[in-house]
Amino acid sequence: MSRPSHVRDAVAERLLDPSRHGWTIEELQRDLHQAKIPADYSSVFRSLVLLERRGVAQRVELGDGKARYEASGEHHEHVRCERCGDVSVVPDCIVEEAADEIERSTGFRLQAHRLVLLGLCPDCLALP
Amino acid sequence: MSRPSHVRDAVAERLLDPSRHGWTIEELQRDLHQAKIPADYSSVFRSLVLLERRGVAQRVELGDGKARYEASGEHHEHVRCERCGDVSVVPDCIVEEAADEIERSTGFRLQAHRLVLLGLCPDCLALP
DNA sequence: ATCCGTGCAAAATATTTGCACGATC
DNA sequence: GATCGTGCAAATATTTTGCACGGAT
Numbered sequence: 596m597s598r599p600s601h602v603r604d605a606v607a608e609r610l611l612d613p614s615r616h617g618w619t620i621e622e623l624q625r626d627l628h629q630a631k632i633p634a635d636y637s638s639v640f641r642s643l644v645l646l647e648r649r650g651v652a653q654r655v656e657l658g659d660g661k662a663r664y665e666a667s668g669e670h671h672e673h674v675r676c677e678r679c680g681d682v683s684v685v686p687d688c689i690v691e692e693a694a695d696e697i698e699r700s701t702g703f704r705l706q707a708h709r710l711v712l713l714g715l716c717p718d719c720l721a722l723p
Numbered sequence: 724m725s726r727p728s729h730v731r732d733a734v735a736e737r738l739l740d741p742s743r744h745g746w747t748i749e750e751l752q753r754d755l756h757q758a759k760i761p762a763d764y765s766s767v768f769r770s771l772v773l774l775e776r777r778g779v780a781q782r783v784e785l786g787d788g789k790a791r792y793e794a795s796g797e798h799h800e801h802v803r804c805e806r807c808g809d810v811s812v813v814p815d816c817i818v819e820e821a822a823d824e825i826e827r828s829t830g831f832r833l834q835a836h837r838l839v840l841l842g843l844c845p846d847c848l849a850l851p
Numbered sequence: 852a853t854c855c856g857t858g859c860a861a862a863a864t865a866t867t868t869g870c871a872c873g874a875t876c
Numbered sequence: 877g878a879t880c881g882t883g884c885a886a887a888t889a890t891t892t893t894g895c896a897c898g899g900a901t
Contacts, residue, residue, distance in 0.1 A: 864890085
């Protein structure tokens, strides 16, 4: 039923790469371009929408006004470098533990959370 | 040196109100309008920029694509209701404690963080 | 023949800036 | 008279949608 979709395939392939997280649409497009897979911004966008509906990708908000995507899977938090924009992962969820106490103090029923840590990455720390 | 600025004053007054957090520009404008203080969107925006530069206001990202502002001051986290958009405050910072461990495991030097908790507020929980 | 993937361009959403006018200093 | 606050409209930045074409089924 499915026809070849080189754009979508290439997008999925990049999302699955565990060494990068929080791709913006533009970053994906640029990376595709460098791999000789020219694709329209809207095609990348639609690929992401579809991959998200299929449960392959998930959209994450990293608080910089850009839509970012990564492979859906284990929950984790992100650290974003405020200098170069690089995104890394914090494997442990430090929010879970506090959830009960927060629900009690606020009256909210918690469903999800987004934690973005901001700082300087090791590379940028080494610079002046 | 400063001339009367009813828009900016009214904006600041609302930000300082401790019963509301995370105002969007549009919410502020609507609230001003109801208080018979018609103001242009851009005037509210510029008031916020100025108030932020003065250290009175701070911009917070609550992950819904809108710029949100509140009085600068004590650090705290936010809970946003996914149904009605209402924003409340979580006084305690649950991130501080984990910061050291995160810096060690990621190599980042942490400078700030944004935690947005998502769920249902007490009012919406009471609805069907 | 139909359906789906793609590119191109326009719409939609939200923020930011340019310009002119009038009020305040 | 110069400066600052404001409204109006245009410029940006990004995401989202409409449309048409062409290839795969």
